[in-house]
Amino acid sequence: MLYLAVRGQAMPQRNRTIMKISRLIFISIAFILVLFSITTLINFNQSRKVRENANFFSISSGFIRQTNQLQRNILDMERSLRGFLITGEKYLLQTYDSGKVENNRIFLELSSFSPDNTSQQLLLNQISNSYEAWKQQIAEPLKAAKLSARGPAANVQTFEKIYLTEQLSRREDSLNTMMQQYFSKLRNAEYANREVNRDVLETSESQTKFISFALTALSIITGCVIAWLLARHISRRIATMVHLADGIAGGDYHLKLLDKSDDELSKLSQSLNDMAQTLLENILLLQRKNAELDQFAHIVSHDIKAPLRGIDNVVGWIEEDYGDDVPVKVKEYLGLIKGRIIRLENMIRGILSYARIGKEQNEKEQVNVLALVQDIRESLPAHEGVEVSIAPDLPQLFTDKIPLTQVFTNLLSNALKYHDKSPGWVRVYCVDFKDHVTFFVEDNGPGIAASHQEKIFIIFQTLLERDSFESTGVGLAIVKKIMMDRKEKIILQSEPGKGATFSFTWRK
Secondary structure (H helix, E strand, C coil): CEEEEECCEEEEEECCCCCCHHHHHHHHHHHHHHHHHHHHHHHHHHHHHHHHHHHHHHHHHHHHHHHHHHHHHHHHHHHHHHHHHHHCCHHHHHHHHHHHHHHHHHHHHHHHHCCCCCHHHHHHHHHHHHHHHHHHHHHHHHHHHHHHCCCCHHHHHHHHHHHHHHHHHCHHHHHHHHHHHHHHHHHHHHHHHHHHHHHHHHHHHHHHHHHHHHHHHHHHHHHHHHHHHHHHHHHHHHHHHHHHHHHHHCCCCCEEEEECCCCHHHHHHHHHHHHHHHHHHHHHHHHHHHHHHHHHHHHHHHHHHHHHHHHHHHHHHHHHHHHHHCCHHHHHHHHHHHHHHHHHHHHHHHHHHHHHCCCCCCCCEEEEHHHHHHHHHHHCCCCCCEEEEECCCCCEEEECHHHHHHHHHHHHHHHHHCCCCCCEEEEEEEEECCCEEEEEEEECCCCCCHHHCCHHHCCCCCCCCCCCCCCCCCHHHHHHHHHHHCCCCEEEEECCCCCEEEEEEEEC
């Protein structure tokens, strides 16, 4: 069972059988394979029946062919014997004699075709008996008498007597008619067996087609149903996990999956729960650290500034009370103290500005960037010998004014403060794109070596000695943090002695 717990409230999704998905897939595939195996076995059995039927028809065709040959041989023997008896020509007996030999072989083959105690075998025995009776009782005696009739007259009379007796008794005709009837029955019985086998085969084929189609359709339907159930089973659980992930991405780290199934997806559910718990702990820790940082900024703003003001007041009192009586060296020291106080106050303001980035909700407004940059230029101290040129096509944007002001202020201040050439220049311009504007602040100042270009964006990092140049090392760090907070980009291109170009993107 899979639940989605939202802040302690469990919402049941659906009862599910506790079974590993891999095992369920294996059982499903095994069931389908069993159905296909049964279908294959039935088709194999049907093909065996077809082969047996084909073999039966081959044997049956041979049986009928030999039966017809036997019948023709007996008729040929009768005709050749009659011809010999009438004409006395011995060559006519060749057909009779060859028929006797061949008939013996055919009777053996026909006996091998038909099993014992079958109607065909009984008819074949009757034909054999009738044939032997005709041959032994009629044909052979007449043949022998005819051969003997070539001698004395008594032998001729004996042959004529036998022949006349046979003609009068018509026993030969009766035997021949009986044999023809047996032959007809034998063929009819064989054809009837063919029809029975054909009907059985057709019925078997029809049943096999139906069963094969039914099992194949059942296999396909079962496969589709199992695939649909598995897809539904997995997709629903994955959808619940996606809902959890979306909730976590949206900042709700209290979501939990209560998965009572014991399968592979349960491990993923547990991993998501562990991730949510880890994120919740880290977020709580980060919130505590941010609260401590805000408290620290408050202390810096109120508790450290007060002693600085006191020190500044004491220095002022010394200068007022002693006036020109203060020695030159002491004046130098007092000036040094004032400079340090100013730098420390600037650092405090920079720290407070750095700490507030991303925490203040600024309402968007229509900002004339050209007017904004011009105001910033006028508010900055003049730098002799350096001209600031501002492109007139700077756009109007509907955006947060304060972050954009901080970026331009720090970049322009940085360009003017560190400029070392006279005449020098600083240029501000932009390139307009569909969804954002890229602004450029370019100067022809001292430039920055590639090895130091990452360092200048780190808070309190400066390239010059602090005693030789009043700098807090916070300005560019504030710019970098604003860019990161807004998911914008800032790029520095510079070489020593060739100036520097800061470019940054700003979404419209």
